[in-house]
Amino acid sequence: MSENSARICAVITEETIDAARAAIKQAASVADLIEVRLDYLTDFDFTDLNVLRDLLKDSSLPAIITCRAVSEGGRQEVDDDVRLRLLAAATRFADYCDVEAAHYEQLLRFSPDSSRLIVSCHDFSGTPADLDAIYDRITFLPAAVHKIVTRANNVADSLAIFKLLERARAEQRPLIALAMGEAGLITRVLGPAFGSFLTYGTLGRGKESAPGQPSCDELVNIYRVHRISRATSITGILGSPVAHSASPAMHNRAFAELDLDFVYLPFEFADLAAFFRRFVRPETREIDFHLSGLSVTIPHKRDVIPLLDELDETARGTGAVNTVVVTDGRLIGYNTDVRGAMEPLEKVTPLAGESCAVIGAGGAGRAVIHGLLERGARVQVFTRNADKASELTDSFGVNVSTIESLESSNAQIVINTTPIGMRGHSEGSSAVPRASLRGRRVAYDLVYNPLETRFLADAREEGCITISGLEMLVAQAALQFELWTNSKPPIDLMRGAALEKVASC
Ligand code: NAP
Numbered sequence: 001m002s003e004n005s006a007r008i009c010a011v012i013t014e015e016t017i018d019a020a021r022a023a024i025k026q027a028a029s030v031a032d033l034i035e036v037r038l039d040y041l042t043d044f045d046f047t048d049l050n051v052l053r054d055l056l057k058d059s060s061l062p063a064i065i066t067c068r069a070v071s072e073g074g075r076q077e078v079d080d081d082v083r084l085r086l087l088a089a090a091t092r093f094a095d096y097c098d099v100e101a102a103h104y105e106q107l108l109r110f111s112p113d114s115s116r117l118i119v120s121c122h123d124f125s126g127t128p129a130d131l132d133a134i135y136d137r138i139t140f141l142p143a144a145v146h147k148i149v150t151r152a153n154n155v156a157d158s159l160a161i162f163k164l165l166e167r168a169r170a171e172q173r174p175l176i177a178l179a180m181g182e183a184g185l186i187t188r189v190l191g192p193a194f195g196s197f198l199t200y201g202t203l204g205r206g207k208e209s210a211p212g213q214p215s216c217d218e219l220v221n222i223y224r225v226h227r228i229s230r231a232t233s234i235t236g237i238l239g240s241p242v243a244h245s246a247s248p249a250m251h252n253r254a255f256a257e258l259d260l261d262f263v264y265l266p267f268e269f270a271d272l273a274a275f276f277r278r279f280v281r282p283e284t285r286e287i288d289f290h291l292s293g294l295s296v297t298i299p300h301k302r303d304v305i306p307l308l309d310e311l312d313e314t315a316r317g318t319g320a321v322n323t324v325v326v327t328d329g330r331l332i333g334y335n336t337d338v339r340g341a342m343e344p345l346e347k348v349t350p351l352a353g354e355s356c357a358v359i360g361a362g363g364a365g366r367a368v369i370h371g372l373l374e375r376g377a378r379v380q381v382f383t384r385n386a387d388k389a390s391e392l393t394d395s396f397g398v399n400v401s402t403i404e405s406l407e408s409s410n411a412q413i414v415i416n417t418t419p420i421g422m423r424g425h426s427e428g429s430s431a432v433p434r435a436s437l438r439g440r441r442v443a444y445d446l447v448y449n450p451l452e453t454r455f456l457a458d459a460r461e462e463g464c465i466t467i468s469g470l471e472m473l474v475a476q477a478a479l480q481f482e483l484w485t486n487s488k489p490p491i492d493l494m495r496g497a498a499l500e501k502v503a504s505c
Contacts, residue, residue: 006192006225007032009064009200010216011209013040013075017055023203024059030216031201034059035098037209038067038086039074046082049089062095064118072100072122073210080106088112096145101138118176120147127157127179131164139173145197147176149210152184155269156278159286161187162194166288169195181212182243186236186265188214189223190289193230222252228263234289235484236265238275239297243268246448246501247295250477253497257490262292272300276307282329293484294324295477301363308333318370319395320363323480334483337367340476341446342375344467349413349442352376357411359383359403359431360418361392364446368417369396377413382406406432412441414459421445421453423505434458441465448473449502474498 010031014020020041027034036055038044045051046067056063067083068074080103087097088110098118099107119141121134127150128134138146146168152158161177161184168175174197178187188199201216202208219225237247243266251264269275277284280291296304301320305311308324314335315321321333341364345351356377358368365381372379373396381392381400389400406414420431427450437443443459448469456466477498478489 006228007198008216008219008225009033009035009198010061010203011200011207011213012036012203013207013209015040015042017041017043017051020055021058023207024055024061026203027216028060030203030220031061033062033064033095033198035064035066035200035209037075038065038083039070039076039078040209042076046078046086049086052086052090053093056094064096064098065090065094066098068098069100069103072102072120073124085110091116098147101141104141114142115144117143118145118147119143120149120176123150124180126151126153127160131160132167135164135167135175145174145176147197149177150179150184151211152179152181152187154271155183155186155267156274158184158187159278161191162287165191165194165196179212180210182266183268184212185214186267188212189219189225189263189265190228190234192225193228193232199225221256222249223263223265224252224256227261229261230288231261231290233260233262233292233484234265235262235291235293235295236267237295237297238267238269238272239295239300240268240270242266242297244505245297246473246498247477249497249501250474250494251481254481254490254494255485257493258485258487260485260487262485267294272303273307276304280307280324280326280331282326291326293326293480295480296322296324298363305333307331314338314370317374318367320366322476323483325483334480335367336476336479336483337364337472338371338374339479341368341472342371343475344471345413345415345442345444346375348465348467351413354378354413355409355411356380356413356415357382357406357409359406359414359416361388361400362417365417366395368415368446369398373398380409380411382409403432407436413444414440414442414464415444415446416453416455417446419447421450421455422447423449428454430454430458434462437462437464442467445469446472448498449505451499451502470495470498470502 008031010027012023084107091097091113096118101121164177176197191199201219255262278286309330311333315333322337323334325332354377359382379398382403416431418431437459443464444467445453445455446469447453451468460466474495478491481489
């Protein structure tokens, strides 16, 4: 499978031997090796070595045998002597056997072949400050490979993992190091490029052996782990939360289509200044990677500005940045939300001289107001919070009224920029009563999940042209893609990736 030396290890976490056999066959097309988790098998005889030999017979990939103690994430209680005797014996025919450092002494009683051992250490609660001490302790134990797995409670925890991998590489020691949890995903994707012996992937949803494990398919086809090297351009989304963002799917699909040496990652982080200091600013960052750009989302779009070196005109005009480009060590802020919001609208209607109603005036609403005014539209804003009226009037010179007064407005284009109707928030509700949409020409909802919100369904029934927020999502991402890569974005493909992601949420 490999284009470079990166190895993807499919975890086999089936409960029956027959299902494990099928999964092992399936792994051959998406992975470079397998890890068979014996502690998941409920019909396995832990005292019969022949059953294990038979199970491995059909594997075309190198195999790691693991029978984890419950104290380190094992699925079922197996007597330590029984499982360690089995693992020691398996070192005579399996490629590798993974055993916890805490049980190493006990394992020695059964005379394992240490040249086939992976000695591992797990922390399921966090990433300890003394990772070097753990590394010193476990690398003292003879083995083919050592393994340290922690939990990332935020993306900064992954820095300790990368430092450890740098150290192991300098010492030429094979090491598997990664951080579990959603915030640890970057260690799973970039780990092999930093020298990790392998990275783990599942064979499907619900088959994870550890939190935050992506599927082999995602590692191969979305993140293209086999393609990533230390020269790969890193991009990603910075915000909180970002775990369900459609942006990684859109950008990575587009990078793959154009065969660009780029990858896009989720960076979930609440402390913006610390993130910029530790990951972004070339003079202070603690990770040696080639960062090319960032998408910036809630809640950082305004606060990011003082951390940048330069702003483009739209970012300056809106006072918000959703895109950072890193070029020659300088950080430049852009706002692609404005054009991203306007392009789908301009495809269905001229804007100059048109009367437009904007409901809500938060971050996205301000981008819409800016874009409409720039294009010569007449803008009325409708908010629930009259206190914000003077601020908006000062910034944009627009009229602000209550949402209830929308019904009496003559606007032909109505744009919802509130989150009302969003899945997991207020799905099925609309920011305005259906009667307020009667007689309008165009209704545009910035909410993109679900694709057809109650607001859009009402508008469609009232005969309006409707536009889903997915169109803005794709358009603003396509503009970001162009800024980072100087290449023409494959928009239809990006839309397809966004649609798949939205449908899966
Ligand atoms: P935001 O900054 O929090 O602004 C939300 C706005 O909606 C505020 O004006 C808020 O009013 C108003 N609002 C919230 N709940 C309301 C309610 N129950 N009734 C009336 N008004 C309400 O959020 P944002 O970043 O602008 O995002 C807004 C929506 O746009 C989200 O659903 C987001 O997913 C979507 N969006 C889509 C795209 C895309 O690409 N399609 C891009 C950006 C945003 P107050 O000021 O009174 O709180």
